[in-house]
Amino acid sequence: MSAIPAELNSAARLTGAADVTPAADPPASSTATSTESVLLAGAGGRKPWLPERVQAVLLAAAFPIALVVLWHYLVVVTGTKLVPTPYQVGVMMWDFSFGGIHDDAFSGSILTHLLASMQRVYGGFALAIVIGIPLGLMIGKVRVIRQMLDPTLSLLRPIPVTAWLPLSMIFFGLGPRSAVFLVFLGAFYPIVLNTIFGVRSVDPRLFEAASMLGCDGSRMFRQVVLPAAMPGIFNGLRLAHGFAWILIVVGEMTGVPTGLGSVIMDGRTLSRTDLVITGMIIIGIAGFLTDRIIVGINNRILRWSPQHHG
Amino acid sequence: MVNDDKARRRFLEIQEVTKTFQIGADQVQALRAVNLNIDKGEFVCLIGASGCGKSTLLRIIAGFEKPSSGRISLYENAITGPGSDRGMVFQDYALFPWMTVRENISFGPRQKGLARKYIDEITAEYLNMVGLEKFADRYPLQLSGGMKQRVAIARVLANECELLLMDEPFGALDALTRESLQQELLEIWARTRVTVIFVTHSVEEAVLLSDRVVVMTAGPGRIEADVPIALARPREVSAIDFNQVRRDITQRLTSHVRHGSVRDLKAVA
Ligand SMILES: Nc1ncnc2c1ncn2[C@@H]1O[C@H](COP(=O)(O)OP(=O)(O)OP(=O)(O)O)[C@@H](O)[C@H]1O
Ligand SMILES: [Mg+2]
Numbered sequence: 001m002s003a004i005p006a007e008l009n010s011a012a013r014l015t016g017a018a019d020v021t022p023a024a025d026p027p028a029s030s031t032a033t034s035t036e037s038v039l040l041a042g043a044g045g046r047k048p049w050l051p052e053r054v055q056a057v058l059l060a061a062a063f064p065i066a067l068v069v070l071w072h073y074l075v076v077v078t079g080t081k082l083v084p085t086p087y088q089v090g091v092m093m094w095d096f097s098f099g100g101i102h103d104d105a106f107s108g109s110i111l112t113h114l115l116a117s118m119q120r121v122y123g124g125f126a127l128a129i130v131i132g133i134p135l136g137l138m139i140g141k142v143r144v145i146r147q148m149l150d151p152t153l154s155l156l157r158p159i160p161v162t163a164w165l166p167l168s169m170i171f172f173g174l175g176p177r178s179a180v181f182l183v184f185l186g187a188f189y190p191i192v193l194n195t196i197f198g199v200r201s202v203d204p205r206l207f208e209a210a211s212m213l214g215c216d217g218s219r220m221f222r223q224v225v226l227p228a229a230m231p232g233i234f235n236g237l238r239l240a241h242g243f244a245w246i247l248i249v250v251g252e253m254t255g256v257p258t259g260l261g262s263v264i265m266d267g268r269t270l271s272r273t274d275l276v277i278t279g280m281i282i283i284g285i286a287g288f289l290t291d292r293i294i295v296g297i298n299n300r301i302l303r304w305s306p307q308h309h310g
Numbered sequence: 311m312v313n314d315d316k317a318r319r320r321f322l323e324i325q326e327v328t329k330t331f332q333i334g335a336d337q338v339q340a341l342r343a344v345n346l347n348i349d350k351g352e353f354v355c356l357i358g359a360s361g362c363g364k365s366t367l368l369r370i371i372a373g374f375e376k377p378s379s380g381r382i383s384l385y386e387n388a389i390t391g392p393g394s395d396r397g398m399v400f401q402d403y404a405l406f407p408w409m410t411v412r413e414n415i416s417f418g419p420r421q422k423g424l425a426r427k428y429i430d431e432i433t434a435e436y437l438n439m440v441g442l443e444k445f446a447d448r449y450p451l452q453l454s455g456g457m458k459q460r461v462a463i464a465r466v467l468a469n470e471c472e473l474l475l476m477d478e479p480f481g482a483l484d485a486l487t488r489e490s491l492q493q494e495l496l497e498i499w500a501r502t503r504v505t506v507i508f509v510t511h512s513v514e515e516a517v518l519l520s521d522r523v524v525v526m527t528a529g530p531g532r533i534e535a536d537v538p539i540a541l542a543r544p545r546e547v548s549a550i551d552f553n554q555v556r557r558d559i560t561q562r563l564t565s566h567v568r569h570g571s572v573r574d575l576k577a578v579a
Contacts, residue, residue: 203402203404205400205402205404206404206406208372208374208392208398208404209398209400209404209405209406209465210406210417211391211392212372212373212374212392212393212394212396212397212398212466212471213394213397213417213418213421213465213466213469214393214394214418214421214422214469215417215421219421223417224406227406227408228406228408230408302408303449304407304408304409304449304450304451305407305408305449305451306451
């Protein structure tokens, strides 16, 4: 009985990892992708020859490693000066983290930029959670509120969040607050929509059962609507968290002095592609780690439903 | 005081209840002029062809649906919505999947804001009554159908409901599990003297369990017959008198099904 969820888990962990890591790497050519998937399929078909966990990690690592190797050879073969080799990026990453190599404005400055970006990402994300979840629960459960707000939401939703950039700069000026606002907007929609969907897909009998047992009003929201909608809410949180990191880069490219987005923008201006790629990789890792944390909380809160484990 | 008062009042009264559903431009009449009185402590089975409005009637009694016309009252107070004096046991259980067995059972008592110690006592008592102490900390998804239905029964009983509404509660269970749950339900009923309205498609189940079998017919739904079951308890399915009663009720069921089809044919012609 317990072996099946464990297997599901590691499979999900594997796909989850493959989902996130390529974002931090340069785009793959299609040939590499297909050979790699053949390799993966071959390995998966055999009987496990290593502990399952180790095997999962190896499988998850194989693809990015192959990409890095491919990247290296493409740079060497074409002799391009526009794209650095993985090794050069590695050196840059070391200097950005600990200093002592280039000794310029970026040496050893990772914490300043990472913390600035994290503050904005989690600030905007938290704001979107605090507003988005209660709003989604009410829109999902209360018909009048749904009739009142749903059309407006549907109208605003197709507007790309980046299109708000000019307005947000007028509202909040050039600076971090504008970036937080963009992150908030980007995280808000997936959270609201998935919360609504989460409530709407609850078996209505659960609400009937709760009301016949004497539960109503705000207690109904806390004790029944919220937990019942949790699978939908966590879907929304994972999506929203991804959008939050996308939008922080856009937000920080508008003249904010700190943050990983500004580092990438500076790298572009200075034609330092190694710096750009370093920024990309760090965002990828930070996003990946936060996603793991969200999945961990998800698995704890939704421990009653193995089907919803990430 | 209150109990004395309740003792003098009539328990469940359903008078001229109709129900019409609006589906777009169409109207579906699910119930037409249903009259039914049920005394406290009775075990009543509702039986009838599919679509004759049994679930609708039960949901109106539970307060989940409002009747289109007619009156329905409990202790002579009109029923206007769901309340903790009536508990529904659904065919598909409707347990809260994120709560353990224990938390599901204690849900009703917790809503009343009772003292923690008292809640724990009630929960333990009903866990014991349905024999699920060992599974108290399991989640519903980890239980078999029969166990889930036991939890659902304990959940409404722990809420001290006076009227247990059961909509084909054992319909999805295998024959063995169904038999043992029928026996357990009878024991619980004998012990708590809760009033039960039990919807079933099985004449045998109805005759085995109930004091009265109420036969409903479709097109639109109404009560065709109200048959008291005088057989002594405990009842034996293979006994001769049991089979006589069963045959009698089956006949009543099929006779109006035949009438119904004649009526349908006329309507077509
Ligand atoms: N929410 C609803 N909206 C529209 N029509 C409904 C609704 N609920 C029930 N009906 C209709 O009312 C009639 C009675 O349905 P009901 O579910 O009460 O029958 P039933 O006797 O419980 O049938 P079964 O034995 O199959 O459970 C049916 O014609 C059904 O289509
Ligand atoms: Mg029904």
